[in-house]
Amino acid sequence: xxxxxSYETPARLAGMPSWLITHTSVHAFRLVQEAFAANGARxxxxxxxxxxxEFGPSSQAALGRRCGIDRSDVVAAVNDLVERDxxxxxxxxxxxxxxxxxxxxxxxxxxxxLDKALGAVQEQLLAPLNDAERKQLTALLTRxxxxxxxxxx
Amino acid sequence: xxxxxSYETPARLAGMPSWLITHTSVHAFRLVQEAFAANGARxxxxxxxxxxxEFGPSSQAALGRRCGIDRSDVVAAVNDLVERDxxxxxxxxxxxxxxxxxxxxxxxxxxxxLDKALGAVQEQLLAPLNDAERKQLTALLTRxxxxxxxxxx
DNA sequence: CTCATCTCAGTCAGACTGACATTC
DNA sequence: CGAATGTCAGTCGGACTGAGATGA
Numbered sequence: 001x002x003x004x005x006s007y008e009t010p011a012r013l014a015g016m017p018s019w020l021i022t023h024t025s026v027h028a029f030r031l032v033q034e035a036f037a038a039n040g041a042r043x044x045x046x047x048x049x050x051x052x053x054e055f056g057p058s059s060q061a062a063l064g065r066r067c068g069i070d071r072s073d074v075v076a077a078v079n080d081l082v083e084r085d086x087x088x089x090x091x092x093x094x095x096x097x098x099x100x101x102x103x104x105x106x107x108x109x110x111x112x113x114l115d116k117a118l119g120a121v122q123e124q125l126l127a128p129l130n131d132a133e134r135k136q137l138t139a140l141l142t143r144x145x146x147x148x149x150x151x152x153x
Numbered sequence: 154x155x156x157x158x159s160y161e162t163p164a165r166l167a168g169m170p171s172w173l174i175t176h177t178s179v180h181a182f183r184l185v186q187e188a189f190a191a192n193g194a195r196x197x198x199x200x201x202x203x204x205x206x207e208f209g210p211s212s213q214a215a216l217g218r219r220c221g222i223d224r225s226d227v228v229a230a231v232n233d234l235v236e237r238d239x240x241x242x243x244x245x246x247x248x249x250x251x252x253x254x255x256x257x258x259x260x261x262x263x264x265x266x267l268d269k270a271l272g273a274v275q276e277q278l279l280a281p282l283n284d285a286e287r288k289q290l291t292a293l294l295t296r297x298x299x300x301x302x303x304x305x306x
Numbered sequence: 307c308t309c310a311t312c313t314c315a316g317t318c319a320g321a322c323t324g325a326c327a328t329t330c
Numbered sequence: 331c332g333a334a335t336g337t338c339a340g341t342c343g344g345a346c347t348g349a350g351a352t353g354a
Contacts, residue, residue, distance in 0.1 A: 007218040012203040012268070017275055017287065018181045019200075020294040023221060025178035026345075027301035028171045033319085042319080047172075050165040061335055065160040068176060070322060075337055097329045097335040115165070122170055128300040129293065134170065137293045140286060141173040147281045148180035179321075186343085195343080214311055223346060228313055250311040250353050 028125055035117040041110070044069055044077040045086075046118070049111045052087065052103040059098040068149075086110050181278055188270040194263070197222055197230040198239075199271070202264045205240065205256040212251040221302075239263050 013019045029043075036042055047067040052058060055066065064074040078101060081087040086107035092098035103111070126134050166172045182196075189195055200220040205211060208219065217227040231254060234240040239260035245251035256264070279287050 007215065008208075009219060009221070010200070010203040010207045012207070013200055013220065014295065015291065016271065017291055017294070018185050018271070018278055020291060020298060021174065021181045021278075022178045022185070022196075024294055024298045024301065025175045026221075027298070027305070028174045029320095030345090032171050032175070043175075044320085047163070047166055050163040054163045054165070055161075059335075062160065066162060067166065068162075068179075070320095071336070072323085072338075073321075095330070095335085099336070118169065118171070125171055125174075125301070126297060128296045133293060136289060137297075138168065138170055138173060140282065140290045140293070141170070141177055142167065143281045144279060144290075145173060145177045145180070148177065148278070152180070182344095183321095197344085212311075223344095224312070225314075225347085226345075248311085248354070252312075 028121075031121045031124055032118070035121045036114065039110070039113055039117055040084075041114060042077070042080075044073060045081055046111070046114050048074070048077055048081065048101075049086065049103060049107055049114070052101060053108065053111055057100045057102040059092065059095075060101060061098070063101060081107070181274075184274045184277055185271070188274045189267065192263070192266055192270055193237075194267060195230070195233075197226060198234055199264070199267050201227070201230055201234065201254075202239065202256060202260055202267070205254060206261065206264055210253045210255040212245065212248075213254060214251070216254060234260070 008014075013023075032043055036046060044067075047069065048063050051063050051066045055062075058066075060074045060078060061071060063069070063078075064071050069077070078087065078089060078099075082089050084106075085104055088102045088104055089099045090102070092100045126137070129137065161167075166176075185196055189199060197220075200222065201216050204216050204219045208215075211219075213227045213231060214224055216222070216231075217224045222230070231240065231242060231252075235242050237259075238257055241255045241257055242252045243255070245253045279290070282290065
């Protein structure tokens with residue numbers, strides 16, 4: 001119990017799931033950004049590299065769909081990754097509208113570094129929760145998110 | 154048909170709490186924004202009015218602290234609320250650096266409307282969860298958020 | 307003097323929109 | 331033809347920074 005709680009959060013906000021999610025995400029995002037910045041990356045780039053590592057070479061549109069990133073933002077992120085030699089962009093001979101994006105060896109190494117940095121962020125973020133609670137939170141958010149994705153197509 | 158139907162989310166992202174939170178918050182935020190926009194408001198304004206309703210007239214700095222809004226953004230939001238006669242801004246005679254912000258009768262009515270709209274948003278957002286699960290999610294996020302707030306002091 | 311409050315100007319990155327040319 | 335792809339230009343609102351003026 002605080003004695004002089006001069007700055008409590010209004011109950012309407014504190015009890016509102018939408019507010020909890022968006023507000024928590026501000027903090028989560030900052031932690032993630034800092035971790036990525038320390039490794040010269042942004043979260044879009046991590047997402048794209050993760051998709052490439054798991055699904056192999058893909059078109060930009062496919063990457064965007066898998067990661068929930070807009071096509072136009074994929075362009076910019078891929079430009080950046082290409083400049084750093086973390087991915088390669090080559091025209092797809094089978095469909096000349098498309099580019100095939102491929103993770104380079106350097107990209108794989110960078111991804112491994114970022115994985116580690118991100119793992120540390122989860123630890124910071126979820127410090128007050130034990131393993132079972134973390135799994136619960138993950139499961140609940142997954143269901144909420146999947147529902148939203150279903151609505152949004 | 155294209156090769157795979159599949160635009161699955163990369164496992165690294167789908168299993169990462171920070172990503173779940175930030176990504177879910179994008180959808181939550183959009184729902185909230187739309188609900189507020191339909192009532193001519195933004196989420197900062199709702200937060201400020203909620204704080205005023207619960208704690209009574211306050212200085213702008215106190216409002217900002219309670220809602221987690223930067224002082225400079227409080228200025229802009231209060232400007233907007235004043236223009237719409239939803240709050241009053243009067244100099245504090247006891248401390249002439251401060252403004253005392255007070256919720257007007259119109260502000261209270263608007264707040265009630267927004268409460269209702271926001272309630273509907275929670276329903277949309279959490280549709281896949283039952284009551285017990287919603288409480289779990291709320292409790293878990295509360296603990297995570299409070300931990301982050303404590304770190305950010 | 308130090309600190310808090312209010313204000314303004316401006317930056318930053320993410321999310322998104324609209325348009326266009328190219329290709330399927 | 332309609333639909334998908336990649337690209338670019340630009341908008342929007344939120345989060346934040348820095349500085350200055352005023353007053354406790």
